[in-house]
Amino acid sequence: MKAMKKALYAWISKTFMDGCTSYNSLDVRKSCRSKEQARDAFATHDIPHARGDIFINPFRAIRFAKEHGFPLVVKPNVGGFSRGSFFPIKNYKELWKAILLAKVWWPTSVIEQYLEGRNYRVLVANGRVISVIRRYSPFVTGNGQSTISELIDRENNVREEMGLFPCIYPLNKSDEVKSFLGKHGYTLDSVPPDGVEVKLFHRIALAPGGVIETIKKNTVAADNIQLMEKVLDIFNANILGIDVILEKGIEHSYKDQKCILLEVNSRPYVKMHDYPRFGEREDLSGYFDELDKLDIAQADIF
Structure with a gap:
């Protein structure tokens, strides 16, 4: 059975996760696997996050919308690369469509409040922020x-x-x-x-033509750096890709603006950091050389 799991995980990694890292133990990856787990951890440790709910029955999502209003986001509880995510949802017609389409990717879905702002991926490894990129939906x-x-x-x-x-x-x-x-x-x-x-x-993802901009780390507010490094500690991870939306921008403290941490990625897609459309390409090889020296428990098991 163990050999079968290793073979399956190797196939999944090769087929769907090319360009993603594998520097976290199985226990860490399990703790980050769903959006619900991340939101619960954020709530426990006083990390700013969106109010949300998990649903199978669509009417639970409708009740959430009636209680909290729009805009909203609906996405699969387990997944990545923004597959099956729909935002910003601004009315009930869009909500019903998103509810049905999200279930193509996973039976349980997440509904959350959506913040109109600037979308970032923060890469944190070995206790420190190593790269920050801003992500854009397709535009001309x-x-x-x-x-x-x-x-x-x-x-x-x-x-x-x-x-x-x-x-x-x-x-x-x-x-x-x-x-x-x-x-x-x-x-x-x-x-x-x-x-x-x-x-x-609408999707801020690479597949429909989205792009990234490299953000210089020395322009990021110190409070935001500390917040991201705290999240790494919370999950006891070697590396995380943290998705965050800030109303004004990451150069301003999260304490002085609306801020929502969306999720953590225990196998972040780091390849995209090498291909910025805007800003300068960073050399992150030194950080990955450090990570390569780690002894990762059950790194080859899903």
Whole structure:
């Protein structure tokens, strides 16, 4: 049975988790596996987080919406890469759609309050913050002359010239993108004014064409650094990818703004840190050399 578990985990890692680290023990990974576990740990240790609930029955999610209002986010209780996540949900029609689609990925789902703000992934390892990136949903910036379709082509050319593929994905002109644009008064033939950012999709993830920006660690507020390192200690982890939204930005203390820690990733996708669309690429190899020296308990078992 143990050999079978190792073989299965090896297949999962190769197939679905290329670019993810494996520096945490089985016990640590189990403690981080679901969104509910993370939220409970945040609550116990006074870490700012969103109020939320776990549901199988959709009407439990509807009751949560009636009690707490919109905007909301619905996502699978177990998962990653923002698969099956829907946000910001602003009405009951969108909520019902998200409830049904999230269950394609996992039978139990999470509903949480959603904060409109700046989305970050903070990589913490060996007791300290080693990298901070800001994540963007797919977008183009108008120049007053080009259509959105032309701007998409131009941006994809830039990404190709920068060597971002295949870690970062190209923008696309799918029916989902056309529908999203339509809801905001645009088509692919629209010409946005100079300097105006036009979002192409709601998900802040790489697969639909999202990108990242490297944030210099010396610009991050000291309170925020301490908070992230505290989270690493709470889970007794060697490395975590911590997802956080801050209303004003990570350069301001979380104490002076609305702040929500979303989840922790015990096998964070670190490959994306090497492919920023904005900011400078960081050399994190020294940190991983340190982690490679660790003796990880049951690292090859799911």
